Amino acid sequence: MRVKKMDHPNHSIKCVVNTCHYYTSGDYCAAEQIEVQPRNAADSQDTDCATFLPEK
Template sequence: MDKSNKNHSIKCTVDSCKNHCDSGAYCALSQIQVGTHEKNPAKDQCTDCQSFEATW
């Protein structure tokens, strides 16, 4: 994956993710998967980017 490609449709500030764009607050993926860790999510904190991959 080319981490220099900014996807202007996906803003992201998680620079500990392998998919974080090297040159800005964007994701380098063409699309992401969003999910939840709750049975009945009611707040934005209950959602997760399931495309996240740790850099370590």
């Protein structure tokens, strides 16, 4: 899933994965939207951010 990277942080999405293309200082995400998978996750350890894109 490739989404637009905004020029400002999305303050409603906290993210500490500093190796992601969408990461911004202050531990925020600059993706316009995110997708978290899978549908039938039982707890947070079962989830995965499908929006993650490694920083180049």
